[in-house]
Amino acid sequence: MIASPSNALNGVRVSRETSERLELFAALFQKWAKSINLVAPSTLSDLWQRHIADSAQIFQLFPGPKRWVDLGSGGGFPGIITAIFLAELGDGWVHLVESNNKKAAFLRVALNETGARGSVHPIRIEESVTVVPECDAISARALADLPLLLDYCASWMTAANKPRAFFHKGRDYQQEVDKAVGRFQFDLVKHRSVVEPDSVVLEIANLSRKIQ
Numbered sequence: 237m238i239a240s241p242s243n244a245l246n247g248v249r250v251s252r253e254t255s256e257r258l259e260l261f262a263a264l265f266q267k268w269a270k271s272i273n274l275v276a277p278s279t280l281s282d283l284w285q286r287h288i289a290d291s292a293q294i295f296q297l298f299p300g301p302k303r304w305v306d307l308g309s310g311g312g313f314p315g316i317i318t319a320i321f322l323a324e325l326g327d328g329w330v331h332l333v334e335s336n337n338k339k340a341a342f343l344r345v346a347l348n349e350t351g352a353r354g355s356v357h358p359i360r361i362e363e364s365v366t367v368v369p370e371c372d373a374i375s376a377r378a379l380a381d382l383p384l385l386l387d388y389c390a391s392w393m394t395a396a397n398k399p400r401a402f403f404h405k406g407r408d409y410q411q412e413v414d415k416a417v418g419r420f421q422f423d424l425v426k427h428r429s430v431v432e433p434d435s436v437v438l439e440i441a442n443l444s445r446k447i448q
């Protein structure tokens with residue numbers, strides 16, 4: 237095992253193969269970001285820390301082969317990074333749901349060129365449950381507030397296999413949790429972000445809707 241290319245993965249050790257895939261993805265991302273707005277341009281100079289390391293922590297929280305759904309994947313965070321980690325294991329799969337056609341095209345190229353394990357669904361999240369009927373884990377970053385995320389995920393998360401969800405959230409996450417508990421019951425683990433001191437990753441399991 238070697239350190240990541242720029243030592244920017246906050247102590248996460250990755251194999252040479254994964255490191256090379258991440259580097260390839262970073263180069264593709266920089267190239268495409270010039271013509272498509274994949275992330276806020278002001279964050280491009282900090283791609284490794286702000287986006288790749290931030291995304292890598294999701295797979296570290298729930299490692300191993302799994303069927304993932306990444307909602308609103310945008311430029312691939314965290315879905316493509318999870319799919320790159322899975323490539324080394326040769327098992328597991330990430331379904332990337334992204335309704336913007338240009339971003340979906342980029343995601344396809346990124347999967348093909350890095351050999352990551354996933355597929356792109358250029359559709360609305362609201363339609364994706366019929367396309368991806370079962371999963372073990374769900375991720376989403378910078379997509380919606382927690383109540384709406386739980387609405388998006390409810391069909392998967394109330395299935396018998398009880399998937400878990402992992403959501404990046406900023407410092408105001410508690411207000412979103414308070415709003416969500418009005419409508420849902422769930423188990424919650426707050427993981428402090430390894431990248432942003434005030435941010436967290438919310439891990440949610442055993443979701444059910446409260447009877448109103």
Ligand SMILES: C[S@@+](CC[C@H](N)C(=O)[O-])C[C@H]1O[C@@H](n2cnc3c(N)ncnc32)[C@H](O)[C@@H]1O
Nearest residue numbers: 308309310311313334335336359360361377378
């Ligand atoms: C703010 S971006 C975040 C992208 C990425 N997750 C990240 O953290 O960089 C939100 C993305 O979700 C997509 N999106 C928003 N609502 C959606 C929906 N209902 N169905 C599918 N994609 C959606 C947008 O096109 C956009 O690319």
